[in-house]
Amino acid sequence: SYELTQPPSVSVSPGQTASITCSGDKLGDKYACWYQQKPGQSPVLVIYLDTKRPSGIPERFSGTNSGNTATLTISGTQAMDEADYYCQAWDSSTVVFGGGTKLTVL
Amino acid sequence: QVQLQESGPGLVKPSGTLSLTCAVSGGSISSSNWWSWVRQPPGKGLEWIGEIYHSGSTNYNPSLKSRVTISVDKSKNQFSLKLSSVTAADTAVYFCARVEGGSTVKHYFDSWGQGTLVTVSS
Numbered sequence: 001s002y003e004l005t006q007p008p009s010v011s012v013s014p015g016q017t018a019s020i021t022c023s024g025d026k027l028g029d030k031y032a033c034w035y036q037q038k039p040g041q042s043p044v045l046v047i048y049l050d051t052k053r054p055s056g057i058p059e060r061f062s063g064t065n066s067g068n069t070a071t072l073t074i075s076g077t078q079a080m081d082e083a084d085y086y087c088q089a090w091d092s093s094t095v096v097f098g099g100g101t102k103l104t105v106l
Numbered sequence: 107q108v109q110l111q112e113s114g115p116g117l118v119k120p121s122g123t124l125s126l127t128c129a130v131s132g133g134s135i136s137s138s139n140w141w142s143w144v145r146q147p148p149g150k151g152l153e154w155i156g157e158i159y160h161s162g163s164t165n166y167n168p169s170l171k172s173r174v175t176i177s178v179d180k181s182k183n184q185f186s187l188k189l190s191s192v193t194a195a196d197t198a199v200y201f202c203a204r205v206e207g208g209s210t211v212k213h214y215f216d217s218w219g220q221g222t223l224v225t226v227s228s
């Protein structure tokens with residue numbers, strides 16, 4: 001079965017750039033998307049089709065996907081960006097989530 | 107803007123069947139979207155359960171397939187989840203979500219319900 005691997009945690013200082021990776025076999029041949037989830041809330045889509053931002057998502061969120069790795073980048077990270085982030089892809093009629101990355105802004 | 111709302115018992119006995127419904131408002135369940143269930147055990151990550159199209163076509167997580175049934179009720183604009191032979195490991199927040207991109211590599215979830223906690227305990 002297909003697997004996506006994320007680092008359990010990433011730390012960033014306010015105003016700096018945070019990068020969260022998601023690794024999977026030939027992930028670049030698929031599409032990756034990213035969700036932000038704050039405690040007690042539902043996930044929110046922040047990036048879809050590798051690089052697209054839904055309406056209402058700040059421009060500081062961006063995504064790339066190439067080779068075996070998709071990356072979510074948050075530029076000028078703010079305290080409000082502290083959350084869990086999940087990548088997701090589709091493979092053979094199955095939806096796969098990464099294990100999630102806790103982003104700490106300190 | 108579409109809204110999704112989960113409903114169902116918050117407590118299910120071990121070996122019983124978990125049953126949840128997701129009511130869709132602000133949009134038609136007969137649109138070109140698929141509709142999905144995702145769960146999240148306390149303190150853990152997201153796990154996809156399965157999805158359905160209004161025609162009745164389904165896709166299920168292979169690890170749950172033997173216990174899962176997802177159905178759609180177009181007259182009520184809702185879809186449902188049944189998970190049989192539950193154990194404590196099935197305790198989780200269950201989310202329903204709308205799928206964009208179809209059952210293809212372009213698949214993503216663009217709208218989510220608020221989630222409902224289901225506890226499996228005697």
